[in-house]
Amino acid sequence: MNSKVIPVKTVERLVLYKRLLRDLLGKGEQCLYSHQLAELAKNTPAQVRRDLMTIGYAGSPRKGYGVQELIDRISEVLEETREHRIALVGIGNLGRAILSYFNYKHQGLAIVAAFDSDPSRTDRVITGCRCFHTNEFAAKVKELDISIGIITVPADRAQGVADMMVAAGVKGVLNFAPVPLSLPEHIFTDRIDITMALEKIAYFASRK
């Protein structure tokens, strides 16, 4: 079951379920039904049941799902017992913001090194994360067993950084630069574009 790759949309929902379940656990809830989880996740009970079937988990018809049991099963499927090590490239405003927001807060995910081609931004530590010159990227990826890259450089340097990451053996890339990237098929990538999201909202908000 674990060896089969789960579709992207299902992984997204599992991550969300796990988070909602952790909140419930914090409030002392121990069991819940598919329709309750569906309501919190804003989808349908049928969708919840299909997703949990995908990860081989069936609750009891009487008591529903065990909250802790389900959290454990999702974490196991998503391999969160393993630590995923992340490198960030681009120590400008956005890069620093992500380091200070994200670092050392999330189980299973750690930004272990940050890089920049500007020497005035390296050789320091930002919220616990060491900063290096981009020249050292390939060596540090090997040394620190890094598998994920975060790109926070300006648009015109993003593709070059992505190529460097792929060459160094990074397997997944999160791109904050406001341009689409060309990456090999086997690299999983996602893009977060805060300005585009706001420009889109501005367009529709002014029309409604």
Add this chain to the structure above:
Amino acid sequence: MNSKVIPVKTVERLVLYKRLLRDLLGKGEQCLYSHQLAELAKNTPAQVRRDLMTIGYAGSPRKGYGVQELIDRISEVLEETREHRIALVGIGNLGRAILSYFNYKHQGLAIVAAFDSDPSRTDRVITGCRCFHTNEFAAKVKELDISIGIITVPADRAQGVADMMVAAGVKGVLNFAPVPLSLPEHIFTDRIDITMALEKIAYFASRK
């Protein structure tokens, strides 16, 4: 033409074209063909031509599109001549990061006020943005003509903040809290979830 609402995916592509065109202009380019713009945007020439037809812009078969002309046309369609005023609620790590990254950098979009229910975080100015207590939200939305809200509070407070925004007359919401929100049909909303993006990448990166 301007009064027709353009589909979300088309708006996303127009925002991207405009950005790529500005880069080109900065490099001294004055004309380009649909296939060149398609290559930069990682889509197809046919898609580019369809999108530009949507906004009533046709280039010349010989010289292609005029870069400056096309930028102006897209800005006009997206109503970027008007300033969109934004309120951010939740002045924690993420909220501060967004204020310092985003503010006063983007034409047509300005975060004009930030709010928090914790008085120790208000009555100050962060990178030019004044911080108020959440009690003042509705009054400031009117006073400052705010139409867009950014949510950077923890998950369990996000829905309450969204309801407050809608009640105050905000028309669009960008949600950074890691939960889905229930909002009325007429509110345009988008969600950015940095941790979910990384968890998803981690799952696929560890499998490839």
